[in-house]
Amino acid sequence: MKYTLRILRKSPAEEKQYWQEFEYESVSESDTVASALRKIGEVKWECSCLQKKCGACAMVIDNVPRLACDAKLSECRSETVTVQPLRKFPVVCDLVVDRSILYRNLETMKTWLSQDADFGETNPDKYRELAYEGSECIQCGCCLEVCPNFYPGGSFFGMASVPLTMRLLSETDRKQYMENAKLYRKHVYSGCGKSLACKDICPRHIDTEKLLVNLNALAVWKRKKK
Amino acid sequence: MEKTVNIIGAGISGLSAAITLAQKNIHVNLISSMPSERAQSVLAEGGINAALDTMGEHDTVLEHFQDTVKGGVFIENEEAVMGLVKTAPSIVRELQALGVPFQHENGKFIQRNFGGQKKKRTAYAKSSTGKMIMAALTDRVRMVEAAGLVKRYTHHVLSSFVIRDSELKAVRVTDTHLLKTLEFTGPCILCTGGLNGFFEGYTTGTIQNSGTAAALAFSEGVEFANLEFIQYHPTTVKICDKVMLISEAARGEGARLMVMRDSKPWYFMEEKYELGNLSPRDVISREIALLEKTEGLKDFYLDATGIDENVWKTRLSDLRAELISYTGLDPAEKVIPIRPGIHYFMGGIRVDNGHRTNIKHLFAAGEAACKYHGANRLGGNSMLGAFYGGRVAAESAASSACLVSVSEVSYEETENEKQKDELCQVLLEGLGIIRDEKEIDGALNRTWDMASDFYSTDAKRALLGCAMLECAKERKESRGAHYRSDYPKTLDSYRKQTCVVFRGGKIMVRFEELSKAGSL
Numbered sequence: 117m118k119y120t121l122r123i124l125r126k127s128p129a130e131e132k133q134y135w136q137e138f139e140y141e142s143v144s145e146s147d148t149v150a151s152a153l154r155k156i157g158e159v160k161w162e163c164s165c166l167q168k169k170c171g172a173c174a175m176v177i178d179n180v181p182r183l184a185c186d187a188k189l190s191e192c193r194s195e196t197v198t199v200q201p202l203r204k205f206p207v208v209c210d211l212v213v214d215r216s217i218l219y220r221n222l223e224t225m226k227t228w229l230s231q232d233a234d235f236g237e238t239n240p241d242k243y244r245e246l247a248y249e250g251s252e253c254i255q256c257g258c259c260l261e262v263c264p265n266f267y268p269g270g271s272f273f274g275m276a277s278v279p280l281t282m283r284l285l286s287e288t289d290r291k292q293y294m295e296n297a298k299l300y301r302k303h304v305y306s307g308c309g310k311s312l313a314c315k316d317i318c319p320r321h322i323d324t325e326k327l328l329v330n331l332n333a334l335a336v337w338k339r340k341k342k
Numbered sequence: 343m344e345k346t347v348n349i350i351g352a353g354i355s356g357l358s359a360a361i362t363l364a365q366k367n368i369h370v371n372l373i374s375s376m377p378s379e380r381a382q383s384v385l386a387e388g389g390i391n392a393a394l395d396t397m398g399e400h401d402t403v404l405e406h407f408q409d410t411v412k413g414g415v416f417i418e419n420e421e422a423v424m425g426l427v428k429t430a431p432s433i434v435r436e437l438q439a440l441g442v443p444f445q446h447e448n449g450k451f452i453q454r455n456f457g458g459q460k461k462k463r464t465a466y467a468k469s470s471t472g473k474m475i476m477a478a479l480t481d482r483v484r485m486v487e488a489a490g491l492v493k494r495y496t497h498h499v500l501s502s503f504v505i506r507d508s509e510l511k512a513v514r515v516t517d518t519h520l521l522k523t524l525e526f527t528g529p530c531i532l533c534t535g536g537l538n539g540f541f542e543g544y545t546t547g548t549i550q551n552s553g554t555a556a557a558l559a560f561s562e563g564v565e566f567a568n569l570e571f572i573q574y575h576p577t578t579v580k581i582c583d584k585v586m587l588i589s590e591a592a593r594g595e596g597a598r599l600m601v602m603r604d605s606k607p608w609y610f611m612e613e614k615y616e617l618g619n620l621s622p623r624d625v626i627s628r629e630i631a632l633l634e635k636t637e638g639l640k641d642f643y644l645d646a647t648g649i650d651e652n653v654w655k656t657r658l659s660d661l662r663a664e665l666i667s668y669t670g671l672d673p674a675e676k677v678i679p680i681r682p683g684i685h686y687f688m689g690g691i692r693v694d695n696g697h698r699t700n701i702k703h704l705f706a707a708g709e710a711a712c713k714y715h716g717a718n719r720l721g722g723n724s725m726l727g728a729f730y731g732g733r734v735a736a737e738s739a740a741s742s743a744c745l746v747s748v749s750e751v752s753y754e755e756t757e758n759e760k761q762k763d764e765l766c767q768v769l770l771e772g773l774g775i776i777r778d779e780k781e782i783d784g785a786l787n788r789t790w791d792m793a794s795d796f797y798s799t800d801a802k803r804a805l806l807g808c809a810m811l812e813c814a815k816e817r818k819e820s821r822g823a824h825y826r827s828d829y830p831k832t833l834d835s836y837r838k839q840t841c842v843v844f845r846g847g848k849i850m851v852r853f854e855e856l857s858k859a860g861s862l
Contacts, residue, residue: 227484
């Protein structure tokens, strides 16, 4: 099967982006956009695990943000597939974007435990599970691409800062909790328009709605852990 | 300026080293090609071994030691392994304190069976233990970053070493975003992972783990060890662009290996081997290769259909989802076709028990280093070895810490490998599960040709390829992951460490007594 990849490119030294088409002859039904990019070679992109576990290859494919290693060509809507870099981050070159804002935001959110983890006494299994789900985030940035409220540099940090905050609040209920709850209210709760556009977009299938519900309970409504 | 150590690589060993140094108030430049979320460590699945003895089986540190040494077929430095297994329980508790949601029941760790171990010793978080550990360590490093102790240089790739008179003077790294090269003086810990990139498309590892840092180190005279020992994991499945691991946790929870013989399923590991389906990885992979060769069998499967529904739900849900997504088969209902695939490199940069290399001020840890796993690594020992090794390396490097200068130097290009696929094919021919001298020699001739121009990255990679083949050629016996059909017996005379170094334009291999493997 022959596919045409229409790729939005940019050379490192220039500002202007341009479209270029590449032909790709697929070898198997399970070939993905990542397989095609590997074969094409000259287009720069980021790639690491090739099995949906690292988030490196997030890009916009046929207008949907997703991982290239998860985007089967045979399931794309036509033989011409458009591929462009994530649009909320500065483009470095071709499909490579600078996602460093994600890490700066996490630093502002202080997503670290300054005391030993403690899942609490009433329902440790529930909070262990929430910490597990929170730890699954791969910082790919797909959720921010679709978010109507997020823009880089704004005070709303978007879903990408939520999972690790979930991990944190699941694992502490002491003095650190108050500070992190406050940061959550400032950088997530107050800016989130509850569009839930991030739902179902996460390549790791993190249940964003569930995390928001649980975090709102803990950080906004100040319900005790139970 | 503060006392500083440079670390290259931000997976488990790099993060462990950074945290250890920060605890000592030593500054760290943490250099990595990508953020920690993209490190290969996030792929580690099954768990981490420690004799926590929470399962009522009277497990002990000594038994963890014995299993590790036996699994590695007796060529580790025993003092180093003892240090590893003794520290293991406190490491797992420490990781829990950092927030790793290990599986618990009634306030105690649940531990699972893993290959090569008779007792339940592997602590885990479903089958994403590596991801969970990395999330906790990355957050902890973020804390010390915020405190100004760690400065990250992400999207920076090692481009060269400055080594004079067997002493590291500086490392040069290229910023792949801004296309400029920086020189960092001072000590350096290499946490750059295993040699996956030499077998791209044929390993369970990541593309980022290119092996180029190791190739640059080897060409500069850094000594390596045990390169012939490449772990083929018995249960991998071919997916688009790579082979994907099916965690050993599946076997730990009861999955069985099966082959179709005379149109009937045959559970071939269960008759011949005491540990059956829980035999070490080298044993099973070799059995599969031998059955292929001698009986012409080819349809091998992992039969996990007997695993209880509750176990799928609570302990293996992510593994099941992944298999359904990539193979279209539900392992709870269907057998999964498997093949042995390259998974881990027991060999690597030769280090003493303090993780020092033969080059002063250069250290190595994690899969990049050769230390704890002998001729075959046990499942559950890799993250342990990486975390512990990173810590030990940091403790040694602390005494080398000094004022480090960072300056821009002339640009050094990093992505220029053109012979990757060709080298891979040749190495696969010489370094299969079953090898002989003829195959190794054939591969060596072709690899030497590729190494001839000497200065290109391709040539340096080929040179390290030659070293792998030379190690395999010189070890004229079979042991662990190294099986020679022309020398099928394990010989006491080879109970030694294979050491290999590039000096004076030649690759030199020698065998070193194990007692000497602790100090270089």
